[in-house]
Amino acid sequence: MSKFDLVIRGGTVFDGSGGEPFAADVGVNGSIIAAVGQDLDGKEVIDAKGCIVTPGFVDPHTHYDGQITWENRLSPSSDHGVTTVVMGNCAVGFAPCRKEDRQIMIEVMSGVEDIPEVVITDGVPWKWETFPEYLDFLEKRESDIDFATLVPHGAVRVYAMGKRGADRELPFIDDLREMTRLVREGVEAGALGVSSSRTMAHRDNKGRLAPVETSGDAELLALARGVKEGGGSCFELVADFNDVELGGLSEFEIIRKVAEVSDCPVNFTLVQGPHMPDGWRVILTETEKARKEGLELFGNVSPRGVGMCFGLNLSFIPFSFCDAYREIANLPLEEKVARMRDPEVRKAILSAKMEDANHTMVWLAGMFDKMVPMDDSFTYEPTPEQTVEGRAKAQGRDPREVAYDLLLEEDGNRILYLPVTNYVDGTLDVAREMIDSDATVISLGDGGAHYGLICDASYTTFTLTHWGRDRKEGRFPLNRLINELTRRPALAVGLTDRGLIKPGMKADLNVIDFDNLTLHNPVVRNDLPHGGRRMVQKVDGYVATMVSGQVTYRNGEPTGALPGRLVRGGSAKQSKAA
Structure with missing residues (x-):
């Protein structure tokens, strides 16, 4: 038998399916898993004795839209076993965008995602106008992990309506048609889908509501039609659900309609917080009911409190x-x-x-x-x-x-x-209840954003250590947690070629010393453009991480390999496969 390019030998395989773990070697040829079995021989061998072997983790909710344009490491996500991220969430991004509207996009991204304006101004090169041109720029970028993107509603609205869109005026019929066209164009070029937002918390750096926050149902359905026509695989939405505590379900009903019109999975943020102390259970129940009716809805939940960090x-x-x-x-x-x-x-x-x-x-x-x-x-x-x-x-x-x-x-x-959400009476029992539902996906890392306020991209490591090993009561089986971090989020955004350790699947893999996996506290680094600051959070226990068959991290340190590339979806992916 000929040697595989690389073999991970002697580990306990958690294949991402949620099934029971088993002892096996994993053989890789090129960028693909070629075999899972015993006594495999490889030109290069990684000793996984005493370790677990998992698929690479998939984070559906990040904001690396800017960072990917100025650097090649999508840290902090890539430090924590993540091998694929989806960016462009929360309706914010940098395309499509005319030159005269760039400042609007900068101010919105700066305010909504806590990225200093000077970092964006110095870092983003703006070598595009349309979304297809943005994807063509990203096509040339090399990274330590794969990255896919959504078309951001905010950019679409301003591109379609100009100043009227930025000022949150109501759209005309022609405006809605143009938004549908722009989303279809972006998805056909390779975006996975579209993102939108309706929350009063999203404001620009001058305190003004972001352009999309008061958009009506007709506008969301116009976006959904664009996703459907372009062959997209997901729709992402943030909403306050303020009416739920008063017995209403209007925000949830529009999510149902979006799922029906777009004919694809809809991912929405689900948290327990001061604004929704009990209503989240209503939303969770309604989501479970909708899924039984055939609608692919996924409440995106954090395995811990969505945490704000305060410091001098x-x-x-x-x-x-x-x-x-x-x-x-x-x-x-x-x-x-x-x-x-x-x-x-x-x-x-x-x-x-x-x-x-x-x-x-x-x-x-x-x-x-x-x-x-x-x-x-x-x-x-x-x-x-x-x-x-x-x-x-x-x-x-x-x-x-x-x-x-x-x-x-x-x-x-x-x-x-400060654990703003999911932390009640000194416990994370609320988060556990959310994770335990088949209507949710563990997510909300927010990597690439909130550089000086939130450091939640380590949620993958936390999920394994806290919910799979350290908590005294209420732990989850490790095979289930790994499914929640790999195959399940991949399918929620339509990425079917990853998240499983199986011949023919993409060779994105982690070798983890699970018993010694240790998450350290965040520290501040001034390494963004213009000396901007960000929090990073180191971890011990990741023996190796592989992307497309190449080892990108060994014992937590980058190897310098940059196999990560833009992942195109929609019609672009289908035509490429043909």
Whole structure:
């Protein structure tokens, strides 16, 4: 028997199907899995003894639209076993876009996804106007992982309507027809589908609602028709579902209609949060019912709280919204820390009233009952006693004072983590209930965005360690979790060639030292264009990660191999296969 190009030998295979694990070697030829069996021989061998072998993870919800244009590593996702990402979510992106509208797209992306405007201005090369031209540019990009994209509703609306679209005016019939055409054009060129959004939280960097947030049902259905006509494989949507707590289902009903018109899977964000403390269960039940009726709906859920990170070297701290802090907010970290240690500055900040046009952020910044320091004892499922408020009660102090002192630890590098969603009464039981439904997909990594506020791209590692190994009660079988991170999300976005360890499938693979898999706390790096900052989160335990048969990471370090490419879907994929 001839040797395979590469063999992963002696590991326990979790093939992504959800079936029971088994001992086997995995043989790879070129970019394809060629064999799964015993005693395979390879020109190159990776020793997987004592390790688990899994398909590469698929993250359906990222925002690497900009990052892929200026760098070749889609970190932090690629640090955590992810081998395919879908970007262009939440209706934001950079194509289609006329030259005169670029500033609108920059301001929207900057505000909605917390990417500094100067990073986008310096980093994005703007060598396109239409969506097909954007894909042609991406076709030439090399990366450590594969990337696919959605057509963003916001860009489509502004391209079709100009300033009227940016100002959220109602579309005319001709505007809707043009939106359908633009989506069809993008999908035919290779986008997987389209993304939209209807949430009051999405605003540009000047605090204005993003262009699509008040769009009507007719507009969403126009997008759905474009996906259908272009042969697309998914539709992504973010909605507030504000009517659910009052007994309404109008937002969910439009999701059903979109699924019917687009004739493809619809992925929507499902979270438990202050705006929907109990209504998420109603949505989950309705989704399960719709799936039994034949509609492919997937609630995209986070396996932990969608977490905001506050720090002196990040976008916000709990005291960002008072004049006393604003006066020193832009100082270098060392100088800022020194000023904050001054008793007079401390008194001024702690006694100030927090005020800002962004009332939501002011409110969140005061949630000390959930906020917890990311120190050596940090856990994503903290007990109430570990929170800032819990510590303050134990010390007989004001939570604001405790938070202030914690921020100054580690020379001002301490981060306070706030699990905004899914964390109730000191547990993640809500997240567990969501994961346990066959109507959901684990997702919401948000890699490539929220560089100074959210670091959730490590959710894949967290899913394995917390829900598969470390939690005292309520763990899931590991074979199920790996299915939730591989084959299931791949199918939810129409990618049928990956997510399984099976001959003929794409050779995207992980070799993981599961017993020693360790997630470290985030740290800040200033390595974006124009010296922009971002959080990165390292991990131990990934022995090797492979994309298209090439080893891209060994023991957590990049090998320099860049086999990742644009994944085209829709008509473009079909014509290429023919």
